[in-house]
Each structure stands twice: as structure tokens, then as C-alpha cells.
Amino acid sequence: MDNAEITTPTFIHKEVAEDLRSGRFTYVRTRLPPEPNGYLHIGHVKAWLIDYTIARDFGGELYLRFDDTNPAKEETEFVEAIKEDTQWMGIEWTKVTFASDYFDQLYEWALRLVKKGLAYVDDQTPEEMSAGRGTLPRGTKWSETEVAVQPGVESPYRNRPVEENLDLLERMKRGEFPDGSRVLRAKIDMAHPNLVMRDPVMYRIMHAHHHRTGKKWCIYPMYDWSHGQNDSMEGITHSLCSHEYIIHRPLYEWFLEQLDEFRSRQIEFSRLNLTYAMMSKRRLRKLVETGVVRGWDDPRLTTLRGLRRRGVSPQAIRTFIAQVGETRNDTWVEMSVFEASVRDDLNKHSPRRMAVLRPLKLVIDNYPAGQIEEMEAVNNPEDPDAGTRKVPFSKVLYIERDDFRDEPPPKYHRLFPGNEVRLRYAYLVTCTGFAQDPETGEVTEVHCTYDPATRGGNAPDGRKVKSTIHWVSVAGAAQAEVRLYDRLFTVEQPDAAADPDTITNPDSLEVLTGCFVEPLLAQVTAGERVQFERNGYFCADPDSAPGKPVFNLTVTLKDSWAKFEHQK
């Protein structure tokens, strides 16, 4: 990975540097903490990049640790997908681990707390526990709550003798009790103002098959009783997480203090909110399952797989994340910022090609029939090293329907009767007329004459034209499918919409099958990125076959004419 995205040191950099200076830590080790229950999306990438860059910038290590503490939700399938997506981002880890690797050691640590009288087995029902916490039923909005949060009520089982707790915990572990019948809780403070500290659950009983430990365990640790302990066991110095965990930090620290183990440090940052992007795993899953999108890699999704299929490069994503910065503010980043990063990257690296998406035949009446010339075209004006290529030119061409008007609106500079334009890298042509379907009035072909003295696009007499249009010669043209994408959602915050079913944009996908592309594009490999001149950046889809390319729109070029025209 290059360092292009590094800008100002972030507040986390400063904290870490201070920890090193003060001697709190003598090295740096961070971790990526995915739960293997879904695919990575752009929101994860922010966290991934923070962990990655902190480790890298301080010469430290990065572990990839799967947080597989809930066998009811997690699957092996996602483990491989997450590794793959992480690698695609160019993020290198030094070690792969699983929370489940530490189940035995974690259990030993739990016994230690029980023996110290700091944890107990509670036989209350979930409802009793919730009530005892001194809170209102789940679903109650804080704003609707009129009474102050009351101190909790201690469980009747709270002061069980240590021996009894040890016995019950062992039997929970062996599977003697049904799911939900008992839990192990830390004994902290039922009157604590922070609800997280009111005797949090450490283990729950789950007779479930775990993707790595099978049937070995009948109890599984909660996040709070696993994550920090795993951090400690692995010698993670900085456990970087999103802001919502900030209220868990006192508990994170309490456990490590009571255990007298290595004290990792949790630092929180705000998660990425991107307008028009859906990040909720549950909602994404529903889109996939109900067929609103074609899969987790649908190019309209901001999953990593979706972005990859769409044609977005890892570098563009890194640049974007660097631009977004890293603070504790609650923010909404506009999609346009992301698109700008994508354009910037693609502009530098994408070879230019000509493609006609909505073809209209252009006949050059004075061009010799049967003649084919090879015109030289620049591959990338931004990159001289990209060289040139030959594009065949002939009497009959395809141009964009949009590049011809029989009755031009004001300030329209493209082709219309009597107007001269440049065919890119070819000749100046003057429109002489057009043919229409007598029934529909639809323009079926356009006629023009060319000036043989303008080969390459420049007139010896120095005359100028106001417009250059792209074209594809009928001779040699390859037919292509092009999939155009618009935003999937009609609202800026799809995760917050009350009714997710009403916010999808019915026009988010438009499939064009009769497109023509220059001969070079007949053979493409999936993932190949190009710019279709004057149109946008496109990426060859895995659905492509030899001679039958399929392209996905990554992002359009900025189009000031379209903007001008729409304003009227």
C-alpha cells in the first residue's frame, strides 16, 4: 500500500504517541474485530484503515480477530469473505485469530472472578433481570421516559456462596441447564448510573453448534466478557472501536483491573455515515433475500464486493477515508465526496475508449464505401506512458443519439443540420440531413460530409468547431451490454427510514443491450476499468464473455451540459 492517503496525524495518532512516550506501552498492536455474520461494507473500511494505519505508522502489528462469540448468527462462509475483502483492500495482517481460540482461557479467567466473589450465577428470567436493572421495557424511548432511571434491584442470587457459583457454572458449561435458564454475571454495582455496569452478563447458555468449536461449549461469552479479555490475551495495545462502545469502556477497564492482566486501551472514534448508503447488516440482508438487488456484490451496494464489481479501486476508497478524517463527531459524509475520490483515481489510471451507448447511425456520404482507415487515438491524456492505439474508421459510424438534434436547443453545439463538429481523432464533418421513420418521426440515420483535409481532427485553414463527439465504426464494432446505475435509495439516510420497502429507487438499474464499443473492448477481463469518453468510467463485469463484454457504470464524468440543460 502506498502512503498517498496519509495526511495530518489524527487524534488517535496523538494518543498512541503519548502512550509510547509515557511508557504506558512499549510497542503497538491493533486488531480488526469483525463478527463473521455478514459482508464488509465501506463503514467497516474506515475502522479497518484506522487500525491498519496506526499499526503501520508506529511499526506495530495488526491482528485479524474474528469475534465469533455468538454461534446463532455466525457462519464460516463469512470468515473467508472477510479475509478476501480485507486483502483486496491491501490491508495486511500479521496473524488471524478467533475469539473462540480463547474460550478455554476465558473460562479460567471467569473462574478466577467467581473465586474472588466478583461473579455469580443468576437464575432470574431475562424479564426479571431487565426489570431488576431499574429500567423500562425495551423499546421505550428515552425521551418518553418521565421518571429518572432508578437504581437497580439486586438479584436474589447475587450473594450465592462461591462454591455454589463454581458448581453451577461448571454445570452450565456441561450443558445441564436449558438455554436461557441461567447466566453468569459480574458482581459490580446495581446502582451504578451507567447501566452497562449493573452486573453485566458474562456467559449465557446456548446449546448451539459453533463453526469452529462444534458442540464443545454450551455457554458462550458476551461481547463485554470476551473482547477486552481477548485484547489482553493477545497483547493488543490499542483496541480501536466505534463511538457507541464508549459507555462500555468502564467495564472494559474494570474486568482487566480485577483480573490484574495486561491492560489494553480502548479508544473510540465515530463511525462512517455516508449519505444514500445502507450499512445495516439486517437491512442489507433483506435487500439481498428479497431480490431487490442481485446479491451482496450488487454494484449498487456499498459493500466491498459491490464496490469492487462496480469498478471502484481500493486506492479510491483509501483516499476517500483519508479525506473524511477521523474524529468523535457525529457526521454525515456526502456521497459526492466519495464519488470525487473515485473519479480522481480513475481519471489518472483508466485508459480512454470510445463506446456508443444509445446508437444512431451516421453516414458520411462523400467517404469511399469499403474504405477503412486506422485512426490514432490517445489512451490517456493524463498519462503519456499509456501510449496510443488504432481505431478503425469507415463510411458508416455509430454516434450517440444525444449528440444529434434535428432542432437544436440554444447553445447546443453538437450535430444538427448545417453544423460542423469533430469526430474525435478522425475528421471534421458537417451535417447535411437526416432520415426519419415516417410512422414515429424517430430519427433513423444522420447524413454528413467530411473534409478529407482534416484527418486527425484539425483543419489546415485553422477553423474551429465547438464540439467533439465520439463514435464507433460499424465495421469492427463489438456489441456490448452496459449497466447504468443510479443511487439505490431515494432518501439520504436509508438506515433510518421507517419503512425500508418504500425508499428504493425503481430506476437504479438500467440495462442497455444494444451498445457498440470499439474493437479493443470485444475481449475484456472482469474487473478491467476504462473510461468511455465523454460519458463515464466503466468496469468489465464478471458476466462478460469473449466477444460479449458487459460493463458496469462506476461513476459518470461531470457533465456541465446536462446540468445546464436540466436547469431550464
Add this chain to the structure above:
RNA sequence: UGGGGCGUUGUGUAAUGGCAGCACGACAGACUUUGGAUCUGUUUGUCUUGGUUCGAAUCCAGGCGCCCCAGCCA
């Protein structure tokens, strides 16, 4: 309501006591063999009220606003 967190332009982010800068967007212009590349310019901001100070986005005090938490999810 208890606890926690956050307030710099339309959006995001710099500036840690010394000219409020940058990016995206918007607007205007230049240039152009991509009207779409490129370049230039313009516009709009320190939540509020006081205090300390020669000087405050920054320090102090009060107020206001927004976000998060009452899973045996993570």
C-alpha cells in the same frame, strides 16, 4: 429523566492562545481534440451568553442543541 459523548461554512475536516485554512458541493470565468480533462476566482463558518487575556475556535463558568445507552447482540 440517569449516565456518556459531540458542537468550526451546505457537507466533512485543519488550526491547542496569534491572519479561521483545505477538500467536496455551489456559483462565475479561462482553456480545451472528452461541453465531461485541467486551471483560476467567488460565496458562506467557530452553537450561545458572559469571563480571563494585548489577543480566544482554543482557557474558565453558565445556557442551548444534537447523538448514544435500559439484548442472555456485537
